[in-house]
Amino acid sequence: MDHHIVRQAFLRSVPVMAGYIVLGIGFGILLRSAGYGVLWSLAMSVCIYAGSMQYVGVSLLAGGASVITTALTTVMVNARHLFYSISMVDRYKDAGRYKPYLIFALTDETYSLLSDGNVPSQEEAHRYRFLVSLFDQSYWVTGCVLGSLLGAVLPFSTEGIEFSMTALFIASYTEQWITAHDHIPALTGLFCTLLCLVVFGPSRFLIPAMLMITLVLTLLRGRTARELTRDLTQGTVSCASTGESEEEAS
Amino acid sequence: MSILRPAILVAVMSAVTILLRALPFLLIRGETPPYIAYLGRVLPPAIIGMLVIYCLKDVQPGDPAQLVPAVLGAAAVVALQAWKRNSLLSILAGTLVYMVLVQAVF
Numbered sequence: 001m002d003h004h005i006v007r008q009a010f011l012r013s014v015p016v017m018a019g020y021i022v023l024g025i026g027f028g029i030l031l032r033s034a035g036y037g038v039l040w041s042l043a044m045s046v047c048i049y050a051g052s053m054q055y056v057g058v059s060l061l062a063g064g065a066s067v068i069t070t071a072l073t074t075v076m077v078n079a080r081h082l083f084y085s086i087s088m089v090d091r092y093k094d095a096g097r098y099k100p101y102l103i104f105a106l107t108d109e110t111y112s113l114l115s116d117g118n119v120p121s122q123e124e125a126h127r128y129r130f131l132v133s134l135f136d137q138s139y140w141v142t143g144c145v146l147g148s149l150l151g152a153v154l155p156f157s158t159e160g161i162e163f164s165m166t167a168l169f170i171a172s173y174t175e176q177w178i179t180a181h182d183h184i185p186a187l188t189g190l191f192c193t194l195l196c197l198v199v200f201g202p203s204r205f206l207i208p209a210m211l212m213i214t215l216v217l218t219l220l221r222g223r224t225a226r227e228l229t230r231d232l233t234q235g236t237v238s239c240a241s242t243g244e245s246e247e248e249a250s
Numbered sequence: 251m252s253i254l255r256p257a258i259l260v261a262v263m264s265a266v267t268i269l270l271r272a273l274p275f276l277l278i279r280g281e282t283p284p285y286i287a288y289l290g291r292v293l294p295p296a297i298i299g300m301l302v303i304y305c306l307k308d309v310q311p312g313d314p315a316q317l318v319p320a321v322l323g324a325a326a327v328v329a330l331q332a333w334k335r336n337s338l339l340s341i342l343a344g345t346l347v348y349m350v351l352v353q354a355v356f
Contacts, residue, residue: 014338015337015338015341017338018338018341018342019341022345036256040256040260043260044260044263047260047261047264048260048263048264048267049267050263050267053263053267054263057259057260057263060259060263061256061259061260064255065259067258067259067262070259070262070263071262071266074262074263074266074267074270075266075270078266078267078270079270080297080300080301081267081270081271082270082271082273082274083293083297084271084297085270085271085272085273085274085275086274086278086286086289086290086293087289087290087291087293087294087297088290089274089275089278089282089286089290090282090286090287090290091290092275093282099275103271103272103275104268104271104272106271108301111294111297112298115294115298116294159349159352159353160319160345160348160349160351160352160353161345161349163319163320163323163344163345163348163349164341164342164345165305166302166305166306166320166323166324166344166348167323167324167327167340167341167342167344167345167348168337168341169298169301169302169305170302170324170327170328170331170340170344171327171331171337171340171341171344172298172337173295173298173299173302174327174328174331174332174340175331175335175337176294176295176298177295178331178332178335180295183295184292185292185293185294185295185296186295186296186298186299187299188292188296188299189295189296189297189298189299189300190299190300190302190303192296192300193299193300193303193304194303197303197307202307202308205307206300206304209300209303210300213293213296213297213300214289214293217289217292217293217296218285218289220292221285221288
């Protein structure tokens, strides 16, 4: 049983492995080129554990940013984590001793693995999520340390490797699209963000996009409830949403 | 170079990140309000959509050297994911398509 859940968690985390190790290596190389060695790479991947923030952090360290600038930049870059946590409040409510780490380790990728609510066993749901989170961070730390050690000695060009992060989110988006019955939330996220990118520009659009997504989805709340009722009465609700409601009921 | 200053910056980045992740858990007590439960249901696909755009934010649509690798890389991911439903395969293939295009073609 124990080994079974470890195995399940490992298999679930595999899609993140390549992305994290590759992005981690990229980070380690970048950080070393800014003059910070393997211990810095290790410390940042263990204590911060936020991919895009660590990349931004390299430029903050190299540029000798102030504490205030660093704090504000972190808020901006990582504000989306507030939303991950909000949507996980219910799910992690009874996680007990696993809860602090589950909250700490709620990165983009871990969120994308755990946000569909599917777990192999309800009794061991929190242990499973804890293991998936832990596997994910172990890949990230491994990548960051490896990148720092490899430095610039890689025998091939890694230009374009950063697309792995994009590919991860696109794959996750596609998968959610296939399993979801209601595509309005997914479309809302895409188009609100696109609109805000055009209006506010690439360095300031994230916060407005998050506010707009929340606002639009709030306004659509009545509609979704009606659709769901209709779907339930017609028995056409998708596997993904029934899986989640079962979990909430247990 | 002084160790103290970068160490403080790393600590600040760590503390703020943890605070952002923990805040909703600290503020939302007891029964989860229905509105929050609703957000928990509809936000995940919306946020993933937001992150897709976030990742592509620096692609200049007017520059084929940037646009074409990104579009073909993304198309490869969507097509493979829809076909095989294997995330790792989609991610690796999409990244490979992108890397080959930016390194060898453009």
